[in-house]
Amino acid sequence: MTLALALEQLLNGLQLGVMLFLMAAGLTLIFGVMGLINLAHGSLYMVGAFACATVAAWTGSFWIGLIASLVAAAAAGAIVELVVIRRLYDRDHLDQVLATFALILIFSEGTRWLFGSFPLYLDIPPLLQGAVALPGGTEYPVYRLAIILAGAIVAFGLYLLISRTRLGMRIRAGESDREMIGALGVDIRTLYTVVFALGAALAGLAGAMVGALQSVQVGMGEPVLILAFVVIVIGGIGSIKGALLGALLVGVTDTMGRFLLPKILALFVAPAQAGMIGGAAASMLIYIVMAVILAVKPRGLFPAAHA
Amino acid sequence: MMTLTRENLINLILAVMLLAVPFAANALGQPFYITLATRIAILALAATGLNLALGLGGLVSFGHAAFFGIGGYVAGILAAHAFSGDPLLFGLSGSKQMWVIWIAAVILSALVGLAIGAISLRTSGVYFIMITLAFAQMVYYFAISWPAYGGEDGLSILVRNQFPGVNTMRPLTFFLICYVVLLLGLGLFALIRASRFGTALQAARQNEVRVATVGIQPYRIRLTAFAISAAVTGLAGALFADLNRFVSPSMLSWHMSGELIVLIILGGTGRLFGPLAGAALYVIFEFALGGLTERWQFFLGLILLAVVLFARGGLLGLLAGKAKHG
Numbered sequence: 001m002t003l004a005l006a007l008e009q010l011l012n013g014l015q016l017g018v019m020l021f022l023m024a025a026g027l028t029l030i031f032g033v034m035g036l037i038n039l040a041h042g043s044l045y046m047v048g049a050f051a052c053a054t055v056a057a058w059t060g061s062f063w064i065g066l067i068a069s070l071v072a073a074a075a076a077g078a079i080v081e082l083v084v085i086r087r088l089y090d091r092d093h094l095d096q097v098l099a100t101f102a103l104i105l106i107f108s109e110g111t112r113w114l115f116g117s118f119p120l121y122l123d124i125p126p127l128l129q130g131a132v133a134l135p136g137g138t139e140y141p142v143y144r145l146a147i148i149l150a151g152a153i154v155a156f157g158l159y160l161l162i163s164r165t166r167l168g169m170r171i172r173a174g175e176s177d178r179e180m181i182g183a184l185g186v187d188i189r190t191l192y193t194v195v196f197a198l199g200a201a202l203a204g205l206a207g208a209m210v211g212a213l214q215s216v217q218v219g220m221g222e223p224v225l226i227l228a229f230v231v232i233v234i235g236g237i238g239s240i241k242g243a244l245l246g247a248l249l250v251g252v253t254d255t256m257g258r259f260l261l262p263k264i265l266a267l268f269v270a271p272a273q274a275g276m277i278g279g280a281a282a283s284m285l286i287y288i289v290m291a292v293i294l295a296v297k298p299r300g301l302f303p304a305a306h307a
Numbered sequence: 308m309m310t311l312t313r314e315n316l317i318n319l320i321l322a323v324m325l326l327a328v329p330f331a332a333n334a335l336g337q338p339f340y341i342t343l344a345t346r347i348a349i350l351a352l353a354a355t356g357l358n359l360a361l362g363l364g365g366l367v368s369f370g371h372a373a374f375f376g377i378g379g380y381v382a383g384i385l386a387a388h389a390f391s392g393d394p395l396l397f398g399l400s401g402s403k404q405m406w407v408i409w410i411a412a413v414i415l416s417a418l419v420g421l422a423i424g425a426i427s428l429r430t431s432g433v434y435f436i437m438i439t440l441a442f443a444q445m446v447y448y449f450a451i452s453w454p455a456y457g458g459e460d461g462l463s464i465l466v467r468n469q470f471p472g473v474n475t476m477r478p479l480t481f482f483l484i485c486y487v488v489l490l491l492g493l494g495l496f497a498l499i500r501a502s503r504f505g506t507a508l509q510a511a512r513q514n515e516v517r518v519a520t521v522g523i524q525p526y527r528i529r530l531t532a533f534a535i536s537a538a539v540t541g542l543a544g545a546l547f548a549d550l551n552r553f554v555s556p557s558m559l560s561w562h563m564s565g566e567l568i569v570l571i572i573l574g575g576t577g578r579l580f581g582p583l584a585g586a587a588l589y590v591i592f593e594f595a596l597g598g599l600t601e602r603w604q605f606f607l608g609l610i611l612l613a614v615v616l617f618a619r620g621g622l623l624g625l626l627a628g629k630a631k632h633g
Contacts, residue, residue: 037433087616093433094367098572099615101565105608113602226444226561229437237433280452287445291426294438298429 004136009259010252011134015144017251018151022206023228024235024243025158026199032238033174033195036085037093039100041203041228042221043107048073048204049211049220050111053120062125066208073204074197081196086189104222112218119215122208147209154202155244162240171195175238227254230290236300245301250286257285314627318580322490325583329482341478342550343594347586348485349546352492354570354582356539361568362577363500364532365512369436370423370443371567374537376450376559377419378412378544383462383554385411390465405470405484408545416541417534419446424533428526440561447559461555468549475549485546489583492539497579499535508532540567569611575623584622 027041051072056065080103088096124143131139162168170191173181182188207221214220231250235242262278269277293301325344332340353375360366385408388394388401395401402408427438451459467475475481499505511518511525518525548554557563566589574585592610596603618625 031433037436084612084616093436094361094568094572094576095615095619097367097369097436097565098568099612101569102608102611102615105604105611109602109605109608113605222561226440230441233434233437233441237437276454280449283448283452284445287441290438290441294430294434295426299434 004134004138006256006259007134007136008138008140009255011140011144011148013252013255014248015147015151015251016255017248018148018155019206019210019224020227020231020251021151021155021244021247022202023224024231024247025155025240026202027228028232028235028238028240028243029171029195030199031232033171033178034085034089034192035178036088037096037100038085038199039097039225040080040103040107041199042225043104044073044077044200044203045207045221045224046107046111046218047076047200048207049122049216050115050120050207051204052208052211053122053216054115056122057120062123062212065122066205069204069208070201073207074201076204077200078193078197080200081193085196086192089192108218115218117218119217120211122211122216124212143212150205150209154205158202158240167194227286230286232300234290234293234300236302239300239302242300242302249289253289254282254286257282261285312627314578314580314623317623317627318583321580321583321587325587326486329479333479338478341482343590345478345482345485345550347583347590348482348489349543349550350567350570350590351583351586352485352489352546353540353543354567354574354586355489355492355496356536356541356543357567358536358571358577358582359496359499359539360533360536361571362581363505363512364508364529364536366428366529366533367436367568368427368439368533368536369561369564369568370427370439370441371537371540372559372561372563373423373443373446374416374420374540375544375547375563375567376446376554376556377416378541378546379548379554379558380450380456380462380544381412381415381541382408382468382545382548383464384456386464386468387456387462403466403468405468405475405545405549408468409488409542412541412545413538416544417538420534420537420541421530424530424537428529428533440564443559443561443564447556447561450556450559457555459556461553461557464548464552464554467552481550485550488542488546492542493579493583495535495539499532500579504528504531571621573611573614573621575621575627578621578623581621581623588622 023041023045027038030036030038030041048069052062052065052069054065055068056062059065084099084103088099128143128146131141132145134140162171170181170186173186174188174191174195178188206224210224227250231246232243234249235244235246258279261282262275265274265278268274297303325347329341329344332338332344353371356374357368357371360368385395385401386403389403390401392400423439423442427435427442430438456462467481469475470484473480473484475484500509507518507523507528511523511528515525544558547558570582570585570589572585573588574581574583592607593603596606600606614621
């Protein structure tokens with residue numbers, strides 16, 4: 001019974017990790033290629049979720065909503081890049097933090113203006129409803145398994161895109177020497193817009209998929225954004241491989257910590273206290289893991305060459 | 308030493324105006340404006356703390372809400388224990404005396420600042436920004452999930468803490484206390500900026516390698532500055548909790564960290580009165596826009612974006628010209 005529960009929690013951890021990877025991949029790509037720290041990435045996640053929920057409500061189809069979320073987030077990303085972000089590449093990180101912080105305020109209040117303060121709800125598509133039996137006798141929702149699968153597919157697709165295509169070659173070149181590929185005649189401004197829109201689309205996809213698990217509301221992107229920061233700091237900023245491993249590490253550590261710590265503590269102290277201390281400790285666990293990793297490797301597990 | 312440059316004149320006007328408004332409001336029977344001015348003074352003090360790290364040291368801490376909130380919780384928790392009579396730790400009791408609370412807030416914030424700084428300062432640039440953010444989130448989640456002091460709901464301070472000889476519940480009196488503390492904070496900033504330590508700190512910002520070459524360890528200088536910076540922001544947090552007579556995890560949230568940076572940028576980075584100018588501007592924006600529209604944060608975002616993109620010197624930069632090399 002406990003083993004089955006542990007397996008269930010492990011899968012939940014994987015699912016969280018996969019979501020975090022979608023966010024972190026975009027962040028780390030944008031930082032790797034453009035050297036930009038983008039706080040507004042969580043807003044693009046929110047845009048994706050709202051687009052999916054709205055379109056799914058109109059059309060009655062989750063799948064059209066999912067496509068809409070990709071389109072809307074990529075479009076929002078491209079517009080933001082053209083209007084604002086483009087002016088920030090030459091600025092220091094402080095200016096980037098502030099400008100993208102301002103973008104969060106604009107996105108959040110703007111969304112609240114358009115959609116009101118009440119959360120929207122998004123139903124799991126009929127195809128993915130229901131649960132499958134896990135070894136050990138518990139059941140696990142199909143939808144969460146589908147998210148893990150989707151994340152794995154996206155991770156593989158991203159790997160192919162970056163290692164096998166012309167666009168990927170340019171992205172890699174941009175990561176190692178921005179000025180050089182500009183000098184070689186690659187239209188670097190368009191490349192930047194494309195990379196930003198790609199990162200935005202990944203965030204939007206994550207938002208739409210999570211939207212069916214939680215409510216779709218303003219501010220939903222912020223906790224995920226900060227976890228994604230922890231992920232890329234652990235993984236090494238600019239490294240996609242680091243983002244993947246970091247995301248899985250953070251997802252599983254966080255979920256298993258919340259599950260196991262209170263239980264472990266219960267062996268030593270009274271159950272009520274164990275729940276309290278364990279809960280508090282579990283909420284800090286990933287940050288402690290991050291601190292330990294950084295104390296040993298200040299540039300993360302897979303430091304990018306230039307950063 | 309203090310020559311009457313344009314910037315000094317503007318600083319003087321700012322300081323006098325901040326003092327004059329509450330007296331005028333008091334005379335006109337408008338205590339709300341006294342609260343507004345108190346808010347400006349406290350936020351300015353918090354941002355002055357951050358300005359030590361960010362302005363002088365170039366350390367972009369995106370986690371100063373941690374210290375602000377710790378200061379606030381020190382005030383709230385000491386007051387709660389004094390009220391209930393339960394001993395705190397190691398047989399110590401709570402306190403309703405502001406000066407006790409201030410000392411505790413300063414010491415605790417400085418210690419946490421040392422711990423966070425010791426790890427964060429091993430990194431730099433964008434890593435430093437994200438790590439300070441992450442540590443602040445750690446404190447935030449701890450405050451939310453620790454139920455003993457209100458958890459997510461926060462902690463009320465039933466009666467404002469006391470200061471010997473005066474009635475702190477009078478808005479004007481409490482403002483004056485905050486004003487004096489702000490002036491002391493600004494004085495500390497000016498002293499540090501002019502000191503050998505401050506020179507080394509600024510030199511480490513401008514050229515780390517050269518500083519190391521002349522035999523000064525940038526890490527130790529920065530860590531010291533970070534801890535002092537944390538202490539000042541923590542002190543402001545204790546005052547803020549007393550102003551609202553309430554402390555909650557929102558004081559620890561990353562929006563708060565962002566706001567503190569915004570205050571400095573709005574006013575002018577690294578300048579003595581930048582935080583005060585920024586805090587005044589911010590609180591007035593908040594009040595004026597908040598009166599016009601519920602969506603004031605939307606417009607605040609637009610204004611902030613415009614300042615970052617087009618007016619990099621902030622308000623003091625516009626009024627007093629470019630900052631001298633400090």
